[in-house]
Amino acid sequence: MSDAPNETTVPLVEMRGIVKQFGSVEALRGVDFQVNRNEIVGLLGDNGAGKSTLIKILTGVYTPTRGEIYFDGQPVTIDSPHAARMIGIETVYQDLALVPLMSISRNFWLGQEPTHGWGPFRVLDQKVMAEKARDALLDIGIRIRNAEESVGSMSGGERQSIAIGRAVYFGKKLLILDEPTSALSVKQTGEVLNYTRRAKERGLSVIFITHNIAHVHEVADRFTIIRGGRKIGDFHKHEVSELEVAQMVMSGSVPDRLRIGPEDA
Amino acid sequence: MDNAIAPTSGITIPAVESPERALLRNNRYFLTIIILIVVGSLCLVVVEQIAAGWLALGDRANISRRDLNGIEITVMIGMAAWGVICLVTAWGFYRHPSTPSLGDYLVGRIGRTSAGVFLTLAFLFVLIIGCLLFCEQILTGWIALGERVNISRRDINATEWIAVISSVIWALVSLRAFLFLLQRNKRGWAWAQWTALLTGLVGFTVFFAALVHLNEIVPPGGTLTDNVAGTLELMIPGLLAFLSAMAVYRYLTLSVNLSADQSVRNSLAKSPSAGAIIGLITLIVAFSIVSPLFLEPRAAASALSTNITNGIVAIGITLLMISGEFDLSVGSIFGVSSLVFILAMTEGVFGLPPQSAVTAAIMSLILAAFLGFINGIILILTKIPSFIVTLATLLMYRAVIIVVIPEGRIIRYADYDLPEPIIDFSPYVLIALLAAAALVLVWFAWRQIPRLWGSLRRRIASYSENTSDFRDIYVITTFLWALLVTIALAGLLIGCVVAIISLFGRGGELIPINFFDIVNGRIESLPLIGPLSADINLRTGVIWWFVLVIVFQFILTQMPYGGFSFAVGGNAGAARAQGISVSRVKIFNFMICALLCGVAGLAFVSRVGSVGPNLGEGLELEVIAAAVIGGALLSGGYGSIFGALLGVLLFGLLRTGLVLAGVPAQIFYGMQGLIILLAVVLNTAVRRVRT
Numbered sequence: 001m002s003d004a005p006n007e008t009t010v011p012l013v014e015m016r017g018i019v020k021q022f023g024s025v026e027a028l029r030g031v032d033f034q035v036n037r038n039e040i041v042g043l044l045g046d047n048g049a050g051k052s053t054l055i056k057i058l059t060g061v062y063t064p065t066r067g068e069i070y071f072d073g074q075p076v077t078i079d080s081p082h083a084a085r086m087i088g089i090e091t092v093y094q095d096l097a098l099v100p101l102m103s104i105s106r107n108f109w110l111g112q113e114p115t116h117g118w119g120p121f122r123v124l125d126q127k128v129m130a131e132k133a134r135d136a137l138l139d140i141g142i143r144i145r146n147a148e149e150s151v152g153s154m155s156g157g158e159r160q161s162i163a164i165g166r167a168v169y170f171g172k173k174l175l176i177l178d179e180p181t182s183a184l185s186v187k188q189t190g191e192v193l194n195y196t197r198r199a200k201e202r203g204l205s206v207i208f209i210t211h212n213i214a215h216v217h218e219v220a221d222r223f224t225i226i227r228g229g230r231k232i233g234d235f236h237k238h239e240v241s242e243l244e245v246a247q248m249v250m251s252g253s254v255p256d257r258l259r260i261g262p263e264d265a
Numbered sequence: 266m267d268n269a270i271a272p273t274s275g276i277t278i279p280a281v282e283s284p285e286r287a288l289l290r291n292n293r294y295f296l297t298i299i300i301l302i303v304v305g306s307l308c309l310v311v312v313e314q315i316a317a318g319w320l321a322l323g324d325r326a327n328i329s330r331r332d333l334n335g336i337e338i339t340v341m342i343g344m345a346a347w348g349v350i351c352l353v354t355a356w357g358f359y360r361h362p363s364t365p366s367l368g369d370y371l372v373g374r375i376g377r378t379s380a381g382v383f384l385t386l387a388f389l390f391v392l393i394i395g396c397l398l399f400c401e402q403i404l405t406g407w408i409a410l411g412e413r414v415n416i417s418r419r420d421i422n423a424t425e426w427i428a429v430i431s432s433v434i435w436a437l438v439s440l441r442a443f444l445f446l447l448q449r450n451k452r453g454w455a456w457a458q459w460t461a462l463l464t465g466l467v468g469f470t471v472f473f474a475a476l477v478h479l480n481e482i483v484p485p486g487g488t489l490t491d492n493v494a495g496t497l498e499l500m501i502p503g504l505l506a507f508l509s510a511m512a513v514y515r516y517l518t519l520s521v522n523l524s525a526d527q528s529v530r531n532s533l534a535k536s537p538s539a540g541a542i543i544g545l546i547t548l549i550v551a552f553s554i555v556s557p558l559f560l561e562p563r564a565a566a567s568a569l570s571t572n573i574t575n576g577i578v579a580i581g582i583t584l585l586m587i588s589g590e591f592d593l594s595v596g597s598i599f600g601v602s603s604l605v606f607i608l609a610m611t612e613g614v615f616g617l618p619p620q621s622a623v624t625a626a627i628m629s630l631i632l633a634a635f636l637g638f639i640n641g642i643i644l645i646l647t648k649i650p651s652f653i654v655t656l657a658t659l660l661m662y663r664a665v666i667i668v669v670i671p672e673g674r675i676i677r678y679a680d681y682d683l684p685e686p687i688i689d690f691s692p693y694v695l696i697a698l699l700a701a702a703a704l705v706l707v708w709f710a711w712r713q714i715p716r717l718w719g720s721l722r723r724r725i726a727s728y729s730e731n732t733s734d735f736r737d738i739y740v741i742t743t744f745l746w747a748l749l750v751t752i753a754l755a756g757l758l759i760g761c762v763v764a765i766i767s768l769f770g771r772g773g774e775l776i777p778i779n780f781f782d783i784v785n786g787r788i789e790s791l792p793l794i795g796p797l798s799a800d801i802n803l804r805t806g807v808i809w810w811f812v813l814v815i816v817f818q819f820i821l822t823q824m825p826y827g828g829f830s831f832a833v834g835g836n837a838g839a840a841r842a843q844g845i846s847v848s849r850v851k852i853f854n855f856m857i858c859a860l861l862c863g864v865a866g867l868a869f870v871s872r873v874g875s876v877g878p879n880l881g882e883g884l885e886l887e888v889i890a891a892a893v894i895g896g897a898l899l900s901g902g903y904g905s906i907f908g909a910l911l912g913v914l915l916f917g918l919l920r921t922g923l924v925l926a927g928v929p930a931q932i933f934y935g936m937q938g939l940i941i942l943l944a945v946v947l948n949t950a951v952r953r954v955r956t
Contacts, residue, residue, distance in 0.1 A: 085844055093842065099835035101902045106828050111843035113825045123823050 010073040011036050012174060012205050013058065018067035020053055027053045029229040030067070035174065040196060040206040042220035044213060044249050050229040051209055055176055058207075059091050060084040072173075088173035090166075092180060097163035100152035104144055107151050108133040108166050136169035137162060140198040157188025164195045168202050175199055176207045181215045193219045213249065217242045227252040293519070294358035300512040301355035301384075304505060308348025311501055315341050319494035322407070336407075339398065347391050351512070354384040366520045367457075371449050381516045382446075385457055388513045389443040392464060396436035400429050435464075441737070454517065455734035458525040461514040468506030474554040475499045537896030538908030540944035544894070545915050552922035564921050566803040572917040573785065573806035573872075574599065574865040576910060579888040579895075580817050581858030583909040586892055587821070588854045589834030589901025593655040594640060596884035597662035598859050602633040603866035603876045604666055604676070611681040622686030622780040630863040636662060637859025641852030659885070670878050677875040686780040692768045695776065699768070703761040710754045717747035784809070784871035806868040811910075813861070818906040830854060835902025890937070891916060894944040915940060 013035040020028040028050050035041050045051040056062045058069065060078040069076055071087055078084050084091075098107045109129050115122035130147040137144055142161050151159060160180050167175045177196065181189040196206055196219050208216045216223075223240070225232040225248050232248055244255055314320040315337050322337050333341070357380030358364055369375050370382045377383060402408040403425050410424045421429075442460050445453030482495040518524035523531075533539040552559040578595050585592055608614045609625035620628065636658070644654045670676060721743045728736060768776075779786065785806035790796040797803060821827035832840035833850045841847050870876060893899065894915060895908025916937060923933055 081842065082844055091842065093838065097839060097842070099832045099839050099902065101835045102828070102831055106831070107839075110828060110832055110840070111845050113828065115825060122825060124825060124828070126823075 009037060011070075012039075012072060014070040015054070015058065016068045016070070018054065018057060018069075019065045020050075020057060020062060021065045027229055028057075028064075031226065031229070031231050033224060033231065035205045035207060037205060038200060038203060039222060040200055040208060040220045042213070042216035042223045043207055043209045043226065044211065044216070044223055044245065045226035046211055046249055049226045051226050052178070054226065055091075055178065055207065055209060058084070059089060059176060088171070089176065090170070090172040090174070091176040091178060092160060092163040092167065093178050098151045098159050101150055103148045103150055104137075104154075104162060105130045105133040105147035108136070108147075108162065108169075112170070132169075137165040140165050140168055140195055140202065142195065155188060157184050157191045160184075160192045161195045164192070164199055168199050168204060172204060174205050174207065176209070178209050179211075180208070181210065182212070189215060211249065213242055213245045217245070225249055293362065294364070294516070297512050297515045298355045298358050300508050300515070301351040301358070304508045304512060305348040305352035305355065307501065307505055307508075308344045308351065311497060311505075312341050312345045312348070314494055314497055315344075320498055322402075336398065336402065339394075343391060343394060347387065347509070350384060350387045351509070354380045357381075367454055367517055368520060370446075371451055371454060373449060377447075384516060385513055386443065386446060388509060389439045389446070389457065389460065391509075392439040392460070393436045393443065396432040396439065399432050400436075403429050452734045454521070455525070458514065458517045458521075461510045461517060462525045465507050465510030465514060468503050468508075468510055470503070470550055470554070472500065472503030472507055473551075475503050477554055536908075537903060537905040537948070538894075538911055539896070540947035541894050541896065541908050541911035541915060543947060544940060544944050545911055545918070548915060548918055548922065552918065552926060556922070556925040556927075558925045559922055562797075563801050564925060566797075566801045568914070568917040568921040569807045570802055570804040571920075572913050573804060573810050574869050575884065575888055575891065575916070576810045576913040577813060577861050577865040577868065578858075578884060579891045579909040579913050580813055580906050581861035582885075582888045583892040583895065583897050583904050583906050584817060584821070584830060585854045585858045586889075586897040586899065586901060587834050587904045588830040588851055589837065590644065590651040590851055590854065591655065591889075591899070592637075592640060592855065592858050593652065593885045594636070594659040594662055595858065595862050595888060596881035597659050597666070598633055598636045598862040598881075599866050599869075599884055600666050600876070600879075600881035601636065601662050602629040602863040603870050603880055604669060605629040605632050606866055606870050607676050607678060607876045608669070610686065611676065611678060611683065619683075623688070626780075626784075626867050629866060630860060633863025633866070634856045634860045637856040637862075638852065640859070641855030644855070645848045645852060663882075666880075667878050670876075673878055675875050675877040678870070679874060687777045688780055688783075689775040689777050692771050692774065692776055696765050696768050699761050699765050703758060703765070706754060706758050706761065710758070714747075714751055714754065717743075717750055721747050781871040781874075785868040786871070804872060806872065809864070809868065813864070814906055814910045821906055826850075831902055833901075887916065888913075890941050894941060894948075896948055912944075915944075 011034040013033075015031065015033040018028050018031045018033070019026070031050070031054060033043075033054060043051050043055070053062065057064050058078065060080045060083050063077075063079055069078060071089075076087060078087070078089075081091075099110070102110075105126075106129070114125045114128050114132075116125055117123045133147050134144060140161075142158070142165050144162075151162070154162075160177075164175065164177075175196075177192075180192050180196075184192065193215075196208065199206055200219075208220060210216050213223075217237070221237055223235050223237070223245055225235070225245065227249070232252060233254055235245070248254060311320065315322070315333070322334070322340060361380070364380050365375050367382060367385065370377070370379060375382065377386065399408070403410065403421065406421075410422070410428055438456070439460050442453055442456035445456055479496070479499065482492055482499060484491050514525075518526075533542065536542065549559075558564055578599060582592060582595060605614055606625050606629035609617070609620045609628050610622055611619060613619045614628070640651075640655055640658055643649070643658070644651050647654070721740070724731075724736075724740050724743055728740065731739075733739065783805065785804050788797065788803045788805055788807075791803075821830065829840065829845050829850050832843070832845060833847050837847050840850075869880070888909075891912030892904065892909045894912035895905060895910070897904030897908065919936055919940065920930075920933055923930060923936065
């Protein structure tokens with residue numbers, strides 16, 4: 001697996017000149033954002049910088065006031081979360097990922113259960129559900145004891161991991177992780193980062209949203225930093241240090257040596 | 266308790282406490298020792314009473330004579346031996362607090378005469394003999410059980426047969442445990458644990474029953490002390506069995522990973538309705554002890570038939586609660602749809618002339634579903650909590666009833682001089698229905714019966730490799746289950762065929778069937794059991810109720826829609842993120858709930874034939890309580906339809922039981938409240954075990 005993004009092909013997602021106004025408030029003031037194939041992008045910014053607005057536009061929660069979105073090179077209109085799912089974008093929200101009182105296997109298949117029977121008389125294929133869920137999770141390295149166990153008994157890291165495993169299994173192209181590690185312990189954060197890497201190995205692109213550079217520096221190929229509704233810049237991992245990124249997130253000023261910087265594309 | 270003392274080391278022994286007391290206090294067998302001393306003393310008292318002639322057993326025409334018969338001598342010897350063993354073991358535990366557990370015996374480290382091992386073996390042996398003696402005494406007629414007017418007659422009633430069969434089974438189980446232990450087989454540990462635990466439970470029940478009936482043996486004008494032998498005779502069997510079993514059980518569960526009671530608790534924790542299951546068992550045992558009428562078919566039929574409406578509505582409310590919402594208006598919807606059903610047949614509604622019963626039923630169901638739709642759509646559009654929305658609609662729908670039938674008028678079907686709603690069925694329609702049912706049965710049998718017997722064959726084939734402690738039990742239960750299913754399917758199939766043949770025998774003659782009887786008529790006879798006597802009021806509505814429970818439990822656990830309901834109630838955001846339409850599921854569940862209220866309305870009108878203005882008032886609280894007892898969480902995402910059935914039965918049996926026990930019915934509400942509280946506390950406690 002090569003860590004360098006494949007520059008020759010069309011980017012998986014390209015958002016151009018995105019503007020979003022809420023009444024008189026301009027949350028995004030013309031942001032360009034792109035994700036290449038097989039790449040982990042860390043989307044960084046302080047609270048209120050506009051990163052969640054940008055992602056909510058990509059996942060169909062908001063529609064942009066101006067700007068275009070291209071997915072796989074094609075211009076697309078994402079007007080609902082359902083539309084985002086249909087083109088292969090999966091979002092893992094921190095506490096909205098799984099239903100705690102349901103079993104792992106039921107959670108894994110929720111909304112697309114394998115059934116036998118026809119019409120309204122479809123019956124769940126529980127055996128297949130449990131087996132495939134276990135195998136799919138094992139495939140990205142998540143070992144579960146019993147697929148019938150309820151998710152409520154699992155740790156936060158395990159829950160995120162299962163959601164990631166689910167996105168990988170269902171052949172999504174883009175995985176968006178919204179602050180996945182902010183409530184996790186160091187060990188669990190490590191696990192989630194590990195599975196994120198596995199997801200990339202399986203051919204997915206990942207947007208990793210966080211305000212904490214320490215969580216993402218290890219796995220991300222590239223960082224996009226947003227502040228005050230504008231993009232500060234895109235930086236490849238080898239170009240910047242962790243400290244520099246942290247300073248940019250806080251101050252919003254780009255260090256001189258990066259000024260000319262690699263404006264991708 | 267002063268834990269600083271290290272009794273065995275003998276270094277720090279405070280002057281205030283003698284070494285012996287410290288030894289006892291810190292002994293892990295402390296409680297066991299106390300129990301054993303009590304048991305031992307009780308045994309010796311019984312021996313004394315028999316020897317003195319105060320306690321007469323078996324064939325004894327004349328209590329005043331002095332000779333002892335065979336059974337008395339046997340019981341005396343057994344009791345004396347068991348009492349001495351208990352006391353000696355207690356002494357052994359006291360002197361040697363580090364007495365090794367049964368595990369040491371099984372690996373051959375200690376012999377059979379070690380205090381606890383010998384106690385266990387003796388317990389099992391006494392149990393075997395005791396069970397066999399009990400059988401013998403029933404069969405010879407000296408112990409009478411159940412309803413028995415005349416003790417001197419020789420026939421054996423059903424209760425006695427059940428007692429005989431179960432005590433023979435119990436003797437066999439004890440024998441198995443005994444032999445396992447003799448052979449130092451590891452399985453014996455688990456077997457002995459279960460034997461002791463269940464014996465203890467049975468003993469406690471018997472003791473409790475004796476306690477309830479204690480006042481019956483007080484001599485007129487005297488106190489219990491005037492009848493020591495009688496008191497002993499009544500109290501001792503249960504008490505001794507309970508205490509002995511508990512002492513042995515305590516010894517057996519020392520240093521085991523998973524004791525028998527823990528595994529019961531764990532498997533209960535997997536069920537949402539642990540509280541309802543425990544409550545129901547307790548209630549049935551308690552009431553059947555208090556009133557012998559409680560176990561009669563009459564009481565069961567009445568408890569079922571009077572709760573059909575509650576039961577059907579509780580299904581809907583549980584489904585709705587699982588998806589995170591709540592419907593207070595079920596009582597009003599039930600009332601409105603009952604009203605529309607009866608009015609559509611008698612006076613006509615919506616400007617239409619009176620309709621046939623079937624049309625009226627369809628109209629009332631559509632209306633009910635529409636009322637549910639209104640609830641749901643208001644909830645979705647306004648995002649007001651369902652508690653408020655349905656509180657409002659509760660009043661609004663009730664207003665409809667009061668406007669239509671003002672001043673407490675009651676609409677009675679009988680007042681309208683209408684004929685019974687007879688539907689003439691062509692026999693061929695019935696034949697087609699029966700044939701379809703037979704086909705379904707054949708299909709089911711085709712799939713299930715080979716599977717069942719195959720799994721039995723596999724169990725037998727892999728018997729020697731099976732490492733489970735209870736492999737014999739599994740084989741037996743698999744066999745019994747396969748046999749039961751096969752017989753039931755064959756019986757139903759034969760019933761269908763016989764009915765089809767007899768229908769063909771009638772030629773083309775139409776068969777009149779009363780619509781009310783289909784929905785909720787009296788069941789005249791049952792297959793295999795025959796005609797029911799006139800005082801057993803079992804209704805066809807019970808069948809529909811149970812069918813609906815099975816259907817909805819199936820939908821909930823085996824079909825995608827059930828999963829959506831759980832997800833919507835458990836975490837609406839996650840459900841939405843997976844592409845489930847939360848609003849649609851909620852509205853649909855409101856409609857199902859209301860539709861079931863409509864079905865309950867049909868059942869009510871078909872049975873009672875009248876509708877009053879306050880029909881269904883208070884229904885909402887009762888069904889919500891039943892759902893909650895059955896394990897449904899008010900916060901959504903958890904629950905079971907089967908649990909709701911148990912919850913409704915719990916209340917039904919409570920009502921029937923209180924009446925039969927002669928308790929004033931006024932305390933019903935208080936008891937109901939108490940049960941809700943206890944069941945929910947139990948459900949929560951049990952769920953905590955799991956996580």
